[in-house]
Amino acid sequence: MPGAASLLAAFTLSGCLTAGPNPEDPYEDFNRQMFAFNDGVDQAIIKPVAQGYRAVTNEPVREGVGNFSSNLGEPLTAVNHVLQGKIPDAGATVGRFLINTTVGLAGIFDPASAMGIQRTKEDFGQTLGTWGVEPGPFLVLPFVGPTSPRDLTGIGGDLALNPLNYPEFQNDDAIRAGTFVLWGVDAREGALEATDELDQQIDPYTTVRRLYGRTRASDIGIPYVEPKDASEPTDDELDF
Structure with a gap:
């Protein structure tokens, strides 16, 4: 591009x-x-x-798709947190990604939010x-x-x-x-x-x-x- x-x-x-x-x-x-x-x-x-x-589709399906899509963007958010000097936020985002990718079945579910690790978005x-x-x-x-x-x-x-x-x-x-x-x-x-x-x-x-x-x-x-x-x-x- x-x-x-x-x-x-x-x-x-x-x-x-x-x-x-x-x-x-x-x-x-x-x-x-x-x-x-x-x-x-x-x-x-x-x-x-x-x-x-x-x-x-029903709401649970759309929520799962949205979670999966959002999870794919977590590594990019973590990198931008680092570039902005927000190291704790970067660590939290990496933690979210690891938890949701594993426990959350490739990000379809969002157990990280239930654990108090809220999603942030940076570009x-x-x-x-x-x-x-x-x-x-x-x-x-x-x-x-x-x-x-x-x-x-x-x-x-x-x-x-x-x-x-x-x-x-x-x-x-x-x-x-x-x-x-x-x-x-x-x-x-x-x-x-x-x-x-x-x-x-x-x-x-x-x-x-x-x-x-x-x-x-x-x-x-x-x-x-x-x-x-x-x-x-x-x-x-x-x-x-």
Whole structure:
């Protein structure tokens, strides 16, 4: 996968990304086009698949799939804890992974939480944020969704750190593809109600931009400054 800087440069050089007059959202025109594209793909394919998955499974099955998917991400979280200097959290995450992978039958069950070892989630984008790297302008990319140059770089870092991308698994494309699809369907099913609420917003794009910035700032533990070009959030949006 090309680096985030290369991807950003490619979009810029191809004319897809042209800075506009709004410093709060310089690529708004491009972002809105990609937002509409992603929404169209979601409505046509991804959402119906997630709804079908919910229809043919019960809550315990979906919980097990979610646990399994989350467990696969624990080693990556542990590495990012170390990179952020959170050594105790890294140890707890490794402990969670070992317990759930063994006692929890490959992560299908979550006995670690019952033992008081709660799950945390870290990614390389958050790590870059704790190192003081600024996010850069808000972006919406096809099939990626809302992101930023910092988080796009973080995705590249997470892919490099993901054990499934190590040479030992280089011939196991089916495993990687299956894991990705499983994670995607599970995540989309869990967001069905939230996206239905999003569709009720006056301007879903602005709501997503605000929520993305607010969530990432909270994940990193830094203050979030509301965009100056955005209206005050409504009570419904604050509860979204």
